[in-house]
């Protein structure tokens with residue numbers, strides 16, 4: 680696991696994302712990945728999978744004191760998701776700009792959340808907030824042999 684995180688950091692310029700269950704259920708995998716590629720990101724790893732509530736709880740452990748933690752874990756384990764590792768110069772910051780604000784009411788025109796988010800919780804997509812978290816989150820879903 681640690682070696683996998685080191686591999687990710689050394690690769691550089693990477694971030695981690697997941698298409699959330701409501702957006703997968705509504706057939707927006709293609710629309711969202713098209714926006715990601717059009718913005719200049721290369722998809723390094725991608726799969727379709729589903730988290731148990733316990734796995735979602737582990738992924739979002741940093742939020743466990745927040746009031747929405749239970750709702751978040753329930754929502755994120757409610758159906759299939761599409762986790763991905765993405766590569767681009769300045770990946771973490773550029774991807775946060777591409778997804779837009781957490782609350783879709785504040786999401787800027789042209790962002791993924793502006794187009795696909797339904798609410799504060801069902802906001803279509805996740806984006807890592809630091810290089811360190813991108814490495815941890817990428818290693819949560821993908822072995823180094825799956826990252827090309």
Ligand code: IDP
Nearest residue numbers: 747750751780781799800801802804805806808
């Ligand atoms: P981010 O995804 O834009 O980084 P965070 O504050 O890290 O936003 O929150 C993580 C996720 O938790 C959000 O993407 C959203 O799905 C969910 N979330 C955040 N705030 C709320 C809330 O007030 N109610 C319900 N869900 C929330």
